[in-house]
Amino acid sequence: MSEEKSLNFIEEIIENDLNSGKYQSIVTRFPPEPNGYLHIGHASSICLNFGLTKKYPGYTNLRFDDTNPTTEETEYVESIKEDIRWMGFEWKNELYASDYFQQLYDFAVVLIKKGLAYVDDSTSEAIASMKGTPTEPGKDSPFRNRSVEENLDLFQRMKNGEFPDGSRTLRAKIDMAHINMLMRDPILYRIKHAHHHRTGDAWCIYPMYDFAHGQSDSIENITHSICTLEFVPHRELYDWLITQLAIYPSHQYEFARRNINYTVTSKRKLLQLVNEGHVSGWDDPRMPTISGLRRRGFTPESIRDFCDRIGVAKRENMVDVGLLEFCVREHLNKVAQRRMVVTNPIKLVITNYDKGEEILHSENNPEDPNGGTREVPFSNELWIDREDFMEEPTKKYFRLGPGLSVRLKSAYIITCESFEKDASGNITTVFSTYHPDSKSGSDTSGMHVKGTLHWVSAKHAVPVVLNEYDRLFNVEDVASAEGDFKDYINPNSLQSVNAYAEPALVNDEKEARFQFLRKGYFYQDTTSTKDKLVFNRTVTLKDAWAKEQKK
Numbered sequence: 001m002s003e004e005k006s007l008n009f010i011e012e013i014i015e016n017d018l019n020s021g022k023y024q025s026i027v028t029r030f031p032p033e034p035n036g037y038l039h040i041g042h043a044s045s046i047c048l049n050f051g052l053t054k055k056y057p058g059y060t061n062l063r064f065d066d067t068n069p070t071t072e073e074t075e076y077v078e079s080i081k082e083d084i085r086w087m088g089f090e091w092k093n094e095l096y097a098s099d100y101f102q103q104l105y106d107f108a109v110v111l112i113k114k115g116l117a118y119v120d121d122s123t124s125e126a127i128a129s130m131k132g133t134p135t136e137p138g139k140d141s142p143f144r145n146r147s148v149e150e151n152l153d154l155f156q157r158m159k160n161g162e163f164p165d166g167s168r169t170l171r172a173k174i175d176m177a178h179i180n181m182l183m184r185d186p187i188l189y190r191i192k193h194a195h196h197h198r199t200g201d202a203w204c205i206y207p208m209y210d211f212a213h214g215q216s217d218s219i220e221n222i223t224h225s226i227c228t229l230e231f232v233p234h235r236e237l238y239d240w241l242i243t244q245l246a247i248y249p250s251h252q253y254e255f256a257r258r259n260i261n262y263t264v265t266s267k268r269k270l271l272q273l274v275n276e277g278h279v280s281g282w283d284d285p286r287m288p289t290i291s292g293l294r295r296r297g298f299t300p301e302s303i304r305d306f307c308d309r310i311g312v313a314k315r316e317n318m319v320d321v322g323l324l325e326f327c328v329r330e331h332l333n334k335v336a337q338r339r340m341v342v343t344n345p346i347k348l349v350i351t352n353y354d355k356g357e358e359i360l361h362s363e364n365n366p367e368d369p370n371g372g373t374r375e376v377p378f379s380n381e382l383w384i385d386r387e388d389f390m391e392e393p394t395k396k397y398f399r400l401g402p403g404l405s406v407r408l409k410s411a412y413i414i415t416c417e418s419f420e421k422d423a424s425g426n427i428t429t430v431f432s433t434y435h436p437d438s439k440s441g442s443d444t445s446g447m448h449v450k451g452t453l454h455w456v457s458a459k460h461a462v463p464v465v466l467n468e469y470d471r472l473f474n475v476e477d478v479a480s481a482e483g484d485f486k487d488y489i490n491p492n493s494l495q496s497v498n499a500y501a502e503p504a505l506v507n508d509e510k511e512a513r514f515q516f517l518r519k520g521y522f523y524q525d526t527t528s529t530k531d532k533l534v535f536n537r538t539v540t541l542k543d544a545w546a547k548e549q550k551k
């Protein structure tokens with residue numbers, strides 16, 4: 001990407017703030033709720049928040065927004081940290097909103113003392129029924145005018161565990177006729193006798209998002225608190241609380257949530273896929289989670305490039321998953337080692353090859369001058385792909401058929417002489433002759449052939465399993481599709497195929513990225529062992545997106 005790229009609207013705000021001297025440096029935070037694994041939407045937020053403090057002076061905190069005890073788990077905390085580091089970012093401080101529970105409680109007491117918060121005994125149904133509508137004002141709760149003393153006493157007793165779940169709340173006292181419904185005495189605290197993953201049973205009252213988030217930003221002196229657009233109406237309350245408490249003035253800015261087609265990016269829905277066994281886990285290679293993408297073979301570079309290209313927007317729109325695939329192809333093309341793998345094999349016998357076998361050399365990556373070569377054993381019995389042979393070749397068929405010649409990649413030119421079929425008419429063996437003077441790199445044959453085939457020496461071949469993935473859903477806009485989103489799961493999203501591979505793969509590093517010639521980019525699955533090699537297809541070679549761009 002060019003250095004001259006124009007600023008996004010958040011960078012513009014920050015440059016103004018730095019140029020005007022409002023701030024010398026900035027502080028951002030990435031605030032996940034540890035109730036699931038991070039997905040590709042979160043990747044945008046990570047690249048934005050951490051990217052800003054790479055570009056400008058300042059730092060980024062990782063803050064776990066763990067104020068809801070019932071959905072949060074330590075497993076999620078660990079996965080989130082692993083994913084952010086894998087993406088290539090490091091936080092300054094690892095923080096937990098739950099560490100602020102006492103401070104938040106004290107803030108609530110300040111509000112009560114100022115006459116700006118009260119304990120409400122109304123049920124949640126009653127509170128909802130008094131809320132009004134966008135065009136009609138709400139009604140005051142009968143508990144709204146309790147004295148400060150009574151509120152302080154009741155709030156403390158809420159904290160002490162004297163009341164059951166749902167029996168009371170603490171509400172801000174703002175304006176039940178406010179044009180912004182969120183300002184109509186929002187709930188600040190609710191009672192929940194639940195075990196918290198960090199604070200255990202120390203608390204039985206928990207702050208609501210609106211009372212925890214802005215205050216946590218303020219405690220950490222966050223200068224630019226960036227969230228997604230659905231929080232625009234919350235900004236007024238965010239500012240009101242900071243003003244009333246007279247604490248550090250953090251500011252909230254909103255950008256558009258990033259959604260990708262043919263998948264879901266909601267932790268709640270992803271959790272359902274996991275719990276109901278539609279996928280093998282959060283890191284199933286079909287999942288849009290960062291851990292799923294990693295297991296599938298996506299690189300951090302490609303995900304950062306994707307986030308960079310979609311940029312920061314003020315309006316929601318659906319991003320084509322083809323762009324993500326384009327980004328990973330771009331990167332893998334540069335770094336992937338080329339290897340030969342044959343699926344759906346037929347035997348190719350070279351009748352005039354009497355050397356037994358020899359070691360040939362094939363370049364690892366034509367895009368990389370320093371990529372070197374690998375040894376590929378060649379012999380008189382090879383496997384080739386069934387689709388590379390045609391019994392009665394059509395006019396423009398440049399692969400193998402009776403009388404046709406092709407080059408075997410990094411080896412020789414061969415000419416097909418005859419073939420054999422089994423009882424059901426399937427081709428089993430193709431017989432050919434080779435041209436000894438046509439060896440790649442020292443070809444003096446003067447022959448010109450159009451097709452190049454990949455192949456594997458039969459006696460050296462290593463059996464491998466290829467997991468070929470397709471989209472997890474078969475509709476583009478899963479979130480808006482009618483009915484249950486799980487009705488749209490693509491039943492053919494995974495096909496496991498047995499294949500023969502060249503032997504180099506056995507000794508290749510587990511983390512190596514591969515292009516299997518003419519098949520796509522592949523990466524070893526977490527379940528793969530030297531005895532049973534399993535590869536995930538990261539992406540096919542076909543680049544529909546780039547073609548689309550050229551139209």
Ligand code: ATP
Binds near residue numbers: 033
């Ligand atoms: P989900 O609906 O998947 O649970 P969330 O917004 O509740 O998403 P959080 O853990 O609260 O998930 O999100 C952490 C940060 O990531 C927030 O700042 C949130 O705005 C941002 N984020 C979450 N999803 C997206 C998305 N699709 N695009 C951009 N940013 C996102």
Ligand code: MG
Binds near residue numbers: 033
């Ligand atoms: Mg959330």
